[in-house]
Amino acid sequence: MEKKKTAVYIDGYNLYYGRLRGTAFKWLDLPVLFDKLLAIQDPAATIEAVKFFSAPALARFASHGQASTEAQDSYHRALQVRHPERFSITLGNHSMDSNGSLMPAFIDGQKYDRTAKVRVWRLEEKRTDVNIAMAMYRDACKGAYDQVVLCSNDSDTAPVLEALREDFPQLVIGIVSPVRPPADPLLSRRHSNSLASQSDWVRRYILDDELSQAQLPPIVPTKKKPIRKPPHW
Secondary structure, three states, X not given: OOOEEEEEEEEHHHHHHHHHOOOOXXXXXXXXXXXXXXXXXXXOEEEEEEEEEEOOOOOOOOOOOHHHHHHHHHHHHHHHHHOOOOEEEEEOEEEEEEEEEEEEOOOOOOOOXXXXXXXXXXXXXXXXXXXXXXXXXHHHHHOOOOEEEEEOOOHHHHHHHHHHHHHOOOXXXXXXXXOOOOOOOOOOOXXXXXXXXXXXXXXXXXXXXXXXXXXXXOEEOOOOOOEEOOOOO
């Protein structure tokens, strides 16, 4: 069987809010998870790079304050220690409207009224979509991989897949949707058709068992102080 050199590109924000938030699986060993998923989806695939894209947590907006930023930092360092040769992190940033934004108010039992507005904090993650698109396209230009796999359910990344499909027709494109399985109808989300339409194959959900079997150890040894799984994770 001819091997396919494969790279995985993960939208960390989308993975967290689409699949991990509210679960006990946040301490996730991403390279191990995708090794297992690809072994089923495409046994010829050899994952040579797992590229993770996110933005630093902001303590003043996080549920656990400073503990949230420390947990994120511990998680990133643990993955880099465990997989120094093939795991990398690219961080964007957050943009906040310090004056707040006027948004239509939701009033239960009343019809939508565009004139009834409230001022809300508006926090947005920036650059992740662009960073993913740039990384995928530059890798394709270099001929670095035979297959690229995007873990996202965000249709904003569809344009780069369309460009890859047109400019590099030999490149195999896969999608892993970070959503719950359909057996969980109240909590599941639909996968993005715009991403699926530009891919060669789609993995439409990730199972709890697959997440539970791909966890980092509670204590990750390093050359200095060991990294411990955050208590609130």
